[in-house]
Each structure stands twice: as structure tokens, then as C-alpha cells.
Amino acid sequence: MIQTPILKPGPRQDGPHPDHAAAGRPQPSAPVVRIENLVKRYGAYVALHEIGFELKSGEVVAIIGPSGSGKSTLLRCVNQLEQPDGGCITVAGQRFEGGKEHSRAALDTLRRTVGMVFQSFNLFPHMTILRNVSIAQERVAGRSRKDAEDRAMHLLARVGLADKAGQYPARCSGGQQQRIAIARALALDPQIMLFDEPTSALDPELGLEVLAVMRELAESGMTMIVVTHEMRFAENVSDRVVVMADGRVIEEGPSRELMRDPKTERTQRFLHAVRDR
Amino acid sequence: MSEILEFWGEWLPTLLDGLLVSLKVTAASLALGIPLGLVLALAVKAKSAPLRIAALIAVEIGRGTPALVLLQFTYFGLASTGLTLSSYAAAVAALAACTGAYTSEIIRAGLEAVPQGQSEAAIAIGFSRMDQLRYVVLPQGLRIAVPPLLGFSILIFQSTSLCYAIALPELMSQAYSVGSNTFRYMPILILAGLLFAAICIPATLLVSRLEHRLDRHTR
Numbered sequence: 120m121i122q123t124p125i126l127k128p129g130p131r132q133d134g135p136h137p138d139h140a141a142a143g144r145p146q147p148s149a150p151v152v153r154i155e156n157l158v159k160r161y162g163a164y165v166a167l168h169e170i171g172f173e174l175k176s177g178e179v180v181a182i183i184g185p186s187g188s189g190k191s192t193l194l195r196c197v198n199q200l201e202q203p204d205g206g207c208i209t210v211a212g213q214r215f216e217g218g219k220e221h222s223r224a225a226l227d228t229l230r231r232t233v234g235m236v237f238q239s240f241n242l243f244p245h246m247t248i249l250r251n252v253s254i255a256q257e258r259v260a261g262r263s264r265k266d267a268e269d270r271a272m273h274l275l276a277r278v279g280l281a282d283k284a285g286q287y288p289a290r291c292s293g294g295q296q297q298r299i300a301i302a303r304a305l306a307l308d309p310q311i312m313l314f315d316e317p318t319s320a321l322d323p324e325l326g327l328e329v330l331a332v333m334r335e336l337a338e339s340g341m342t343m344i345v346v347t348h349e350m351r352f353a354e355n356v357s358d359r360v361v362v363m364a365d366g367r368v369i370e371e372g373p374s375r376e377l378m379r380d381p382k383t384e385r386t387q388r389f390l391h392a393v394r395d396r
Numbered sequence: 397m398s399e400i401l402e403f404w405g406e407w408l409p410t411l412l413d414g415l416l417v418s419l420k421v422t423a424a425s426l427a428l429g430i431p432l433g434l435v436l437a438l439a440v441k442a443k444s445a446p447l448r449i450a451a452l453i454a455v456e457i458g459r460g461t462p463a464l465v466l467l468q469f470t471y472f473g474l475a476s477t478g479l480t481l482s483s484y485a486a487a488v489a490a491l492a493a494c495t496g497a498y499t500s501e502i503i504r505a506g507l508e509a510v511p512q513g514q515s516e517a518a519i520a521i522g523f524s525r526m527d528q529l530r531y532v533v534l535p536q537g538l539r540i541a542v543p544p545l546l547g548f549s550i551l552i553f554q555s556t557s558l559c560y561a562i563a564l565p566e567l568m569s570q571a572y573s574v575g576s577n578t579f580r581y582m583p584i585l586i587l588a589g590l591l592f593a594a595i596c597i598p599a600t601l602l603v604s605r606l607e608h609r610l611d612r613h614t615r
Contacts, residue, residue, distance in 0.1 A: 200516055223524075230522035241517035245535050254531060255521035300517075307522065 151176045151211055151342055152197065152311060158205035158217060159192055159366075166192045168366045169206065176310070179343045181353035181374065184363035185389055190346040191238075193363070194313050197344065198233040199226060211310055231259065234304030238316040240296040242288040242303070248275065249284040252303045260307055267306075274302040278332050294325030298332050305336075312336065314345040330356075350393055354378040362386045404587050407574050411584075414570030415591050417484075418556040421566065424488045426549055429495025436500035437507060438529075451500075458497020464558050466490035471562040483564040487556070495552055499545060506541030507533055543607040550599050554592065567591060 152174040159167040167189045174180055182190045195201040197208060203217035211232045215221055221229075242251050249271050256267035275281045278298035280291075288296055297317055304312060314333065318326035330349060334356050337343055347353060353360050353374055360377045362370040362385075370377065370386045381387045439451035458466075470493075471486035481489065510533050518528040557568035571588035575581035 198520060200519060227522055230520060233520075235517075235520040237513060237517065237520075239513055241511075241513040243514065243517070243532055243536075245539065255523065258524075258527050258531070259522040303517075303521065 153209040156206035160204050177340045179337045179357040180359045181357035182346045182361045188363040189366040231307050233311045234309035235313040236317050240300045278302045293321045294328045297329045311342045414567035418566040421487050421556045422553040425491035428492040432496030433499030437503040455497045463494050483562045487559045487564050502544045503541050507537035509540045510536045546603040
């Protein structure tokens, strides 16, 4: 793992890092997410063994690998839904060291910087679709009801569901619910979007409409980390692919190259198995 | 038969006075007890260990003690320490304590039935712990808890009959005193039973209707 020491540990772990004055708008070449030696344990079981990789602004990275390899755990560590036990994650200039408590302010900034889409959508079933997309803008970003709803309508139009605004999630198909979940995650204008197997709970044709939204998002320059079993998406939409197995990164590289000509035997076996289905 | 109806007609106003007292005690006990149950349910899940343990003890005492013992304790027991409550206040205090303890378990079960993914989604969009509760977990958890809470409310209404033991002039006491004055226990107790049923049976039907309606958005 090659790492240039741009980021030295700051005097305080919370608050913006002095080296990143423009933390809200990283330079195109600067890594916007940097994961170093990340360790996550559940009791004696080690889910992540010293994981490391970087993500530049505007880059789309697909994480693939067999189930149980730690892909989702890694993703959930990026926005601190899981607290890592060791190593460090730097997001938009803010360092989060494993095994330490983080201040409320640091976590608030992190969650506004990072949007997340879940495998099971997790829309709020008791709120209308419009409310699902507008509420965080009011409660977290302090926007007025009107501004929040205008922005929500704009986002719903972007995912093609403006006509559903007044309905409840249970009335929508899985694909529609996931597109709404994407709109909800985009509502706080995140710099980075995390996708945790966004199409795994969907029928293939419903998955396609979600993938189309994700592709459009990638083309608009959004920085994305996508845990996926969609090999075509990994190959054609993402810039880079990271292959994980048994809690380790076993291979990473530019997506076309890696998907067509994997170097490690483990990756070859995995790709062979999923493509044979 | 017409003789019984005549007897009922004569004493019905007395029993209706008692029914009104029963309903007032029920309403006051629920109005104090269910919010107490919510507080206990949240305290039992709190991060702070002393708070959690205190809440657990309160819940277990409340659930472990028969309502009749709680009633006697608040009316006669507290009086011996110098705190004298009217039979109405003692009844409300005891039944509210009982309601708090039981409903805390109902509410806790409701909150725990909200899928983990809901909280995770709320965290991921930056909600504070307070907002997670207020906008995501409580609306869904309490909705799950509403039917059992209403069912419990019917039980509390029936338990007000225990208050005859602390001389509260509720429905049961009124029936009992009519019985002891006229020596006609059978017809007056039947009338009391019919009045209880006249409240409880429609209430039960209403609860199951409501249960159906609450499912609307989630099914």
C-alpha cells in the first residue's frame, strides 16, 4: 500500500483538519476518502483485517467479493454506522480513528458529507414520499419547509418519481422505493454516496431502473462507493474495482482491466463463479 | 321479571354515579400512567446504568405487586407515614403506578419491533438521537403499541372495581352498598356486570377496528 503522508494526525481528532482548509470542496486530485489499516472485530471474529484504500473526488469504486467478505462492514464503517476498532478513516479532511469516541459535531458533519443507500431501502413507512426526502433537510440542515420540499420535488423528479410525492412508500415497487431512498440520501447534498448492495433485494428488471439512476449519478460526477453483485455495473460504470475476501482487499485496479484480466487466483475464481450463474 | 326491571330502574342512577367515578379514575390513571410507561420504557433502554436499573426496579415492583396491594398501600399504608390521600387520589396514584409499569413493557416491545434499519437510516441522514426517537422510532413503535395499550386500558377500567376496598364510591362499591341495604345482591350485581360489559364490549370492538386502520400504510 503506497501512501503519501499528506495527512498527519492533527492535534485534535475532531474539527476540520488544518491541512484541509477547503474541506467542503476537495481538490479533484486529493483523496476525499482515505482508509488506512482499518480493523473491525466482532468479539474474537475479525471482520476487517487492516483494510486500506483511497477514493478521489468524483471517483466511482465498486467493492465486490463473496458474501461474508466484509464489504458491507467496510462501507458501514465509512459513515460510522459501525465503529472500527483500529486504523483510521479520513473523509473530506476529517479524521476518524478507530477505537475512539467521536464528537457529536464531527459525526454530524460526517453524515452530511456522506449519503447512504441500503439494501432494504429503509424508507420511513409512516411518512409520505415527499416527507421522506424533505425531513432531514429541515431537521439536520435547518432549511425551511418550503425550501426542503422544493428541493425534495427536484430530487424526486431527478429519479423520475415526482408524481409519487404524496403517496406512502408501501404503495411503491421496490425499484421505486430504492430510487426514493437515493433521493433521500441526496437531499443533504452529500459529497460522497455509499451504496450497500442497492439492487440485491430487487427483481432484475427493477434493479435496472435503480442502476440507471446510479449511472446517471456517477456521470454527474458524484463520488461513490458501491458494494455490489452487479458485475456489469462494476465493469462499465465504476472507475475502479476493489475485490474483498475474508476481510481483506485481495485485489484492486481500474475496473475494465481487473474485470477482464484479474491477477489473483481468488478473484478469478470469484468472477468465474458469479458469471456462471 | 317486571319486578326486577323496576328494581333496576330504581337503583340505576346510583350505579351510573358509580360508573362515572370508575370512568374518571380510569381516565386519570391512564393519562398519568401511559406517559409514565413511555418514560420508563425509554429509561429501561437508557445508556446510563443507574437510570436503567432504577427504571427496571420500578417496573418489576409495579408489575410484581397485585393492584389491590398497591391500592391498600397508597390509601392505608401512606396514611400511616403521615401522607393522607383521598380515596380518589389514592386510587389514581395506585392504578397509574400499575399502568406505568405494565405499559412500559408494552411500549418497549413496540419500540423494539421497529426494524433496526429504520434507526440506521435516521442516523445515516444525520438525525440526532432525539430526532431519531421523535420522528422515526416513536411514531412507528407507538403505533404498534396502540392496540395492546387500548386492551390494557380496558383491563384498568375493570380493575377500578378493586377500589371498593378503599371506600371509593365506584360502580362496584355502589352495587355492593345497594346489595347490603336491600339484601338483593343477585340482581344488582348483574346490573353492575351489564354496565361493565356495556363499556368493555364496544371498546374491544373499537380496538380491533382501530388495529385494522393502523395497518393501512404498512400493508
